[in-house]
Amino acid sequence: MTTDGPLDLESLALEAAEGDLDTVVVAFPDMTGRLLGKRVTARFFLDHVVDRGGHAGEGIEACNYLLTTDVEMEVVPGYRYATWEAGYGDFRAIPDLNTLRRIPWLEATALVLCDLTDHDGNPVSVSPRQILKDQLKRAEAAGFSVKMGSELEFFLSPDTYEQVAENHFRAPRTEGWYNLDYHILQTSKDEPIIRRIRNEMLGANIPIEFSKGEAAPGQHEINLRYSDALEMADNHTVYKNGVKEIAHLEGRSATFMAKPYAAQPGSSCHIHTSLWSTDGETPHSCGEAGDGMSADMRAFVAGLQTHLADLTLLGAPNLNSYKRYQPESWAPTATVWALDNRTAGLRLVGHGAGLRIESRIPGADANPYLAFAGVIAAGLAGIEAGLDCGEPFNGNAYAANADDSDDGPTLTHVPWNLPDATIAFRDSDVANGAFGEDVMYHLVHGAEAEWKAFHQSVTDWEYRRGYERL
Structure with a gap:
């Protein structure tokens, strides 16, 4: 039978009956944006997890501590949402069947x-998908729908994840040894795995536009077609997880760290945003003549x-996120808009219905649900x-100043480190008004815990600098 096209419950049932599908990964994004969940047999999924055939679906249950751990899966104390005192109970994960898809790189x-949701069926307000949904509701109330596209860069290594770990994560090799930006010969060497990623993402109903080499050895970008913001965040998350799974299956590794190599450009997550009517049919970003921004887009x-x-x-949620922000590094820091200018944090591109603003500030390590919600x-x-x-803005935004000197225009720059960014976010009237007390506390506490964990560690840099000489 055919396994092309979107997957719905009817086709899932047919493919399960014929043995073409036997497993459903039932997953949700955690605070870092990675996927957590359970593997469920296809029959149990159809009979118990989803609404079908006159019975109410139960979803799956998982421990609510999963929204209060760090990247190491260590329980972080001090959250309000889930605590030892409250016993770390369960939440329920309810499938969104709009996201149901085959995963071609995993068998059947x-x-x-x-x-x-909680025990009463209420949405968990601090879950990343709900945080984005709440901002989309605000946009709808203002008369808009929001379409977004995210461009993710990553580094590809011939070393497996296990080899990188055995080498204590010191300088994994890159595929190739020179800048492969738009380079056809060098990217041809990686084409077997990049082609597999492109085609198998299409099989997972993720619309791929193209792939290209990026501005460092081993760095690639594979672009997904823009869509409604929630669908884009979902596609982004499945794609990112899939790239790492395919790399593993190919005996390689891929990293979406913002700055894995100090001497190379970092990996970004450029976010393109446009405004549309609430039915998603009419563009609201361009003016009536279609050759400039509308008043609403100018305000946005x-x-x-x-x-x-x-x-x-x-x-930029991690310590490493801020290592991208270097002068003339392709990672802009000035929150100024410009016409097709890659030194500006905000770059206006496209025309007519395709007119959009690109934020070049986020890194590839961002959780898309949270990054989109912030935009x-x-x-x-x-x-x-x-x-x-x-x-x-005209000119080189890297050369503009964030102070009151007379050497150029003064522009607003993003914070240079995680503690400053956390304080700025915590004290922001806009953030507090948009997200509310529970979400703000949850996000700020997670960032503070990340900084505390780093501050209590000793890095290789400190050993090299001070073991003998200090």
Whole structure:
């Protein structure tokens, strides 16, 4: 039987009956954006997990501590949402059947993403998918739907994940040894795995546009087609997980760290955003003539210029995130908009219905649900305040200053480290108004715990610098 096209419950049941599908990964994103969940037999999924055939689906249950751990899966004390005192109970993961898809790189396997609810069926407000959904509801109330696209870069290594770990994560080799930006010969060497990723993502109903080499040895970018913001975040998450799974199956490894190599450019997550009518049919980003921004889009961009620095934490959530922000590194830090200018943090590109603003600030390590939510919250603040973005910046935004010296224009820059970004986010009126007390506490506490964990560690850099000489 055919296994092409979207997967629904009817086709899942047919493929399960014929033995073509026997496993469904029932998953949800955690606070880092990675997928957690369970592998469920296809028959149990159809009979018990989802609404079908007159019975109410039960979803799956999982421990609520999963939204309060760090990347090491260590329980982080001090959260309000889930605690030792409350006993770390369960939440329920309810499949969103719009996300049901085959996973071609895993044998006889499908995947579905879930929303999280408490025992009473209420959404878990601090779950990343719900955080984004809440911002999309605010946009809808303002008369818009939001379409987004995220461009993810990653480094490919001939070393397996196990080999990298055995070498204590010291300088994994890269595929190739020179800059392969748009390079056809060098990317041909990686084409067997890159082609597999492109084609198998299409088989997973993730619309791939193209692949290209990026600006460092072993660095690649594979672009997904833009879509509604929630669908884009879902596709981003499944794609990112899939790239790592395929790399593993090919005896290699891939990393989406923001800055895995000090001497090379980092990996970004450029976020493209456009405004549409609530039915998603009519573009609202361009003016009536189609050759410039509408008043609403100008206000949205003004909101990004004014507030995105304070919401940097949502697009740069880790210690390593801030290592990208180096002068003339292709990772802009100035929250200024410009016309097709890659030195600016906000780059206006496209025309007509394709007119959109690109935020070049987030890194590839960002949780897309949170990064998208931050962009929407900042932009909506501009619309609510009736702001205007003014004239575009001209020149090299890296050369502009973040102080009061006379050597160039003064621009607002993103924070340079995680503690500063955490404080800026915590104290932001826009963030507090958009996300509410529970979400703000949850996100800030996670960032503070990450900094504390790092601050209590001793790095290789410290050993090299001080073991003998200090």
